[in-house]
Amino acid sequence: MNAPAPVPDYILLYDKPAGVTSHDVVATVRRTLPRKTKVGHAGTLDPFATGLLLVLVGRATRAQRFLMALRKRYEVVARFGATSTTGDPEGEIVETGTVPAGELALPVGRVRQRPPAYSAVKVGGRRSYELARQGVTVQLAERDVEVYRFEQLWQRQERRAFIIECSSGTYVRSLIADLGDAYCEQLRRTRIGGFDVADADPARPVALSAALDFLPALQLDGEQARRATHGARVDAAGVQAEIVRLVDADGLIALAQPVDGGATLKPMVGFR
Amino acid sequence: MQVTMLTDVEPRPRRVAVGEFDGVHLGHREVIAGNDTVLTFEPHPLAVIRPQAAPRLLTSLDAKIELIAGLGVQELVVIPFDEVFAGQTPSEFIEQVLITKLCATHISVGENFRFGHGAEGDTDMLRADPRFEARVVRLVEVDGEIVSSSHIRALVSAGDVEHAGRFLGSPFQLRGEVVHGDQRGRLLGFPTANIVPDEDLVCPGHGIYAARADGVCAAVSVGVRPTFGTGRAVLVEAFLLDYAQDLYGRVLRVDFISRLRGERRFETAQELVEQMEIDVAQTRERCR
Numbered sequence: 299m300n301a302p303a304p305v306p307d308y309i310l311l312y313d314k315p316a317g318v319t320s321h322d323v324v325a326t327v328r329r330t331l332p333r334k335t336k337v338g339h340a341g342t343l344d345p346f347a348t349g350l351l352l353v354l355v356g357r358a359t360r361a362q363r364f365l366m367a368l369r370k371r372y373e374v375v376a377r378f379g380a381t382s383t384t385g386d387p388e389g390e391i392v393e394t395g396t397v398p399a400g401e402l403a404l405p406v407g408r409v410r411q412r413p414p415a416y417s418a419v420k421v422g423g424r425r426s427y428e429l430a431r432q433g434v435t436v437q438l439a440e441r442d443v444e445v446y447r448f449e450q451l452w453q454r455q456e457r458r459a460f461i462i463e464c465s466s467g468t469y470v471r472s473l474i475a476d477l478g479d480a481y482c483e484q485l486r487r488t489r490i491g492g493f494d495v496a497d498a499d500p501a502r503p504v505a506l507s508a509a510l511d512f513l514p515a516l517q518l519d520g521e522q523a524r525r526a527t528h529g530a531r532v533d534a535a536g537v538q539a540e541i542v543r544l545v546d547a548d549g550l551i552a553l554a555q556p557v558d559g560g561a562t563l564k565p566m567v568g569f570r
Numbered sequence: 571m572q573v574t575m576l577t578d579v580e581p582r583p584r585r586v587a588v589g590e591f592d593g594v595h596l597g598h599r600e601v602i603a604g605n606d607t608v609l610t611f612e613p614h615p616l617a618v619i620r621p622q623a624a625p626r627l628l629t630s631l632d633a634k635i636e637l638i639a640g641l642g643v644q645e646l647v648v649i650p651f652d653e654v655f656a657g658q659t660p661s662e663f664i665e666q667v668l669i670t671k672l673c674a675t676h677i678s679v680g681e682n683f684r685f686g687h688g689a690e691g692d693t694d695m696l697r698a699d700p701r702f703e704a705r706v707v708r709l710v711e712v713d714g715e716i717v718s719s720s721h722i723r724a725l726v727s728a729g730d731v732e733h734a735g736r737f738l739g740s741p742f743q744l745r746g747e748v749v750h751g752d753q754r755g756r757l758l759g760f761p762t763a764n765i766v767p768d769e770d771l772v773c774p775g776h777g778i779y780a781a782r783a784d785g786v787c788a789a790v791s792v793g794v795r796p797t798f799g800t801g802r803a804v805l806v807e808a809f810l811l812d813y814a815q816d817l818y819g820r821v822l823r824v825d826f827i828s829r830l831r832g833e834r835r836f837e838t839a840q841e842l843v844e845q846m847e848i849d850v851a852q853t854r855e856r857c858r
Contacts, residue, residue, distance in 0.1 A: 315750045317816060348753050373757050452840040454847060457759050459839065484756050496752075 307356035307569065308503035309365075313495055314343050314351045327353050327500070340365035341466070341490065346386050349487035350495040358506045360567040364513075364541055364553060368491030369446065371463045375484035376474045379456045382481035384416040385471030394479040397456045402477055404448040404460070411472050413438045443468040457483070506569070507550045515543040516563065518551065526551045527570050531562040541566075571639035576609075576649045576671060584645075585676040586668065589683060590614060590719070593628030594637035596739045597710040597717040601680050606644045609672065610634070611651040618651055625723055626772045633743065647672065660691025669701055678705040682718075712736055729775035731826035741782070741825035744773065744806060748817040755807055758843055760850070762791075762807035763817040765824070773804055777832045778849050780856040782825045787811040789846070789853040790824060793833055809846075811854060827857050 314323055320342045328337040338359040340352040349372075352365055379397040382389035413419045415430040419438055429436050447463035462470055474482050488495045492512050516537045518526055523546040526532050532544065534556060542563055544551040552565035574580075587605040591598045592614065602608055612631050617624040629637065631648070638646055649655060649667070658666070663686045668674045677696055683706075685691040696704040710717045717737045725734040726742050735741040746765030755762035763783065767773040774792050781790040788808040808824055810817075830852050836842040 313750070313752075315818070316756075317818075348756070375757060375759055452758070452838070452843040454759060454843050459757060459759070459843075484759075484761075486753055486757055 306503075307358045307506040309340075309358050309506065309509045310353040310355065310500050310503055311493055311495070311498040312351045312353050312500055313498035314348055316346055316348050319345050320351055323351055324353060327355065331355065338362055340368075341370075343487055344386060344388075344485070346388055347485040347487065349485075350490055350493060350498060351487075352490055352493060353500075355503070356506075357569050358509070360569065361506065361510060361553065364510075364567075365490070367466050368493075369444075369463060369465055370468070370487060371447075371461065371489035372470050373451070373484075373486045373488055374460045374462060374470060374474060374482055376458050376460065376477065376480045377456055377483045378458065378478060378480045380481065381475070381479050384481075385414055385469075385475050386482045386485070389416070389481070391481070396479045398478050402450070402458075404450065405473070405476075406445050406448050409443050409445050409468075409473070410440050411443050411469055412440045413469055414472055414475075417469065441467070445473070448473070463489075507545075510543055510550065510553070513541050513543045513553070514539045515545050516554075518544055518546050523551060526554070526565055527568065529565050529568055531557065531564050534561055534563045537563070571635070571643055572645045573635055574645060574647050576647055576667065579647055579671050581671075581673050583673050583675045585678070586647075586672055586674045587643075587678040588668075588685075589680060591634060591638070592719045593722055593738055594634060594641075595628075595717050595719065595722060595737050596712065597680060597707075599641060599739060600710055601678050601707045602638065602641050602643060605676070605678050607647060607672065608638050608643050608645075609647045609649065609667075610638075611649050613651055615651050615656065618653060619656055625720065626727075626770060628719060628723060628726070628738075628742070628772055630745075630768065630771060633745070657687055660686030660695055662686070663691060664696070664699060674702045676703045676705065678707065681706050681708055723772045726772045726774050726826075729777050729779075729829045729832075731774050731779060732828040735827070741827055742772075742774065743823055743825050744771070745821055745823045746806070748820050748822050750818065751805060751807060755809060758839065758846060760789075760809040760846055762809045763822055765806045765808070765822055767804055767806055773806070774826055774829075778830045780827045780830055780853040781808065782827065782857055783808045783810050783822055786813050787853055787857040788824065789830075789849045790826070791833075809850070811850060830856075 312323055320339050324337050324339050336356060336359045338354045340354060340362050343351055354362055379395050380391050380393045382391050415436055416427045419426045421436050426436055426438060444465040449461050451459040451461055471482050474480050514537060522532050526544045538560055542554050544554050550569050552568040554563035554565045557564045584607040585605040586607045586609050587602040588609045589601060591610055614624060614627060635646060681693060683693055693706045722734050722737050731742050744767055746767055748763045749766055751764035776793050779790045781788045788810045791807045794804055830849055
């Protein structure tokens with residue numbers, strides 16, 4: 299028997315160019331791998347946007363929601379004096395000529411946002427942008443997001459560039475549209491959690507265990523390790539965090555979350 | 571113009587200009603004028619004889635072919651320069667290449683032309699041969715300076731592309747496929763088309779230039795960018811004025827017109843953007 303070598307579990311830091319979808323990037327990576335290898339990504343970038351996309355391969359796809367939840371950093375070039383139905387260059391652009399002068403108030407902290415009609419949020423089981431494209435008016439529920447940093451980098455005529463650090467799920471296009479008559483002309487994701495676009499290189503896979511080592515770890519052995527492997531709860535042993543890596547001598551077992559007020563950890567996804 | 575390898579050459583009487591002709595500069599053009607055939611060597615002989623001393627060239631073979639074709643020459647004969655060819659004595663070269671293969675009736679060379687093993691053959695040897703007429707062209711001077719490929723290479727490397735262009739007879743051109751860069755220009759409101767120059771060719775020194783990219787006015791930065799593995803690589807970033815199309819994957823030809831300034835570090839993005847605006851205004855003026 300010549301069983302194919304198992305594909306290791308890793309993530310790729312990919313610098314997505316403009317003009318391709320995040321799914322195109324995943325498909326490109328998938329084509330280089332044996333059939334049936336699981337490949338995904340941790341957070342869509344719009345086609346017009348560039349920057350860091352985490353491509354997940356093998357069992358790294360199981361860590362998707364934890365990687366998606368990481369905070370993001372963007373650099374944005376906003377064009378003032380015009381609005382866009384989609385908040386980006388791909389929408390219908392209406393010139394208003396209203397360009398603000400001087401310093402702008404850039405909101406930091408908890409920000410209440412209404413997701414744009416052209417967003418991937420689901421309404422009654424359908425994507426909001428599909429409804430919007432069909433002309434159906436949908437009013438999406440507001441939600442709270444966290445903006446950690448919002449600074450202006452430069453200003454030139456009707457354009458201003460910003461650096462924005464925000465929680466997962468923040469609509470950067472909405473943050474820009476809320477500054478006045480403005481839309482995102484360029485959008486680049488430069489960081490996801492501790493991953494920086496400067497380190498992006500599709501030829502250098504990052505092993506899943508190394509990619510997750512920003513999470514606190516709980517070392518297990520014997521019976522506890524066996525229990526965790528089977529998805530059973532283990533004693534938290536004083537480790538307090540929203541997500542904990544359960545590891546033993548052979549490496550990563552699972553990612554777990556605290557239950558019972560933090561006394562025990564419940565494996566959410568297993569890697570064995 | 572027909573491009574022939576020496577081994578495939580058909581016998582017919584020829585007027586032949588012989589030389590490496592890197593850059594096809596004004597001096598080369600004098601040597602080539604009035605001839606129907608050009609004989610050249612590929613790769614550059616030094617790349618075979620003393621690779622460590624081989625210069626970065628002004629033109630790739632493709633660019634050379636194009637430039638020579640533009641001079642109204644009928645045929646370009648290429649000698650694949652290898653160690654066997656390098657071992658040929660001067661009289662063997664005359665006998666086997668010029669007489670037997672090319673049936674040369676006229677030979678035209680620059681006055682510094684040397685040939686055969688150890689570069690022992692010179693222009694006197696060609697003049698003394700009664701089987702063809704030898705024309706030895708004096709080195710061309712522009713503004714009191716001798717036009718030579720090595721001088722032009724030094725000028726380009728130092729960033730003096732304006733001066734180099736006067737010797738070449740046209741602006742120094744660099745070409746390459748447009749690749750994805752680190753999007754720095756895009757985030758400064760100046761999206762650029764980036765090319766990685768061929769390492770075997772001369773590249774203008776680091777700095778900012780006024781240029782034409784595929785005929786369009788462009789402010790061009792030549793600088794280094796960090797890369798994985800090899801450490802650092804030169805990157806040429808062209809901001810095409812008044813041009814919004816996506817150029818990825820296309821081969822771009824950048825004609826360097828003049829140098830605007832050296833590379834500089836800026837304390838803030840705002841200062842950099844303001845400087846770039848000045849660069850663009852100057853580019854517009856110079857490439858009119």
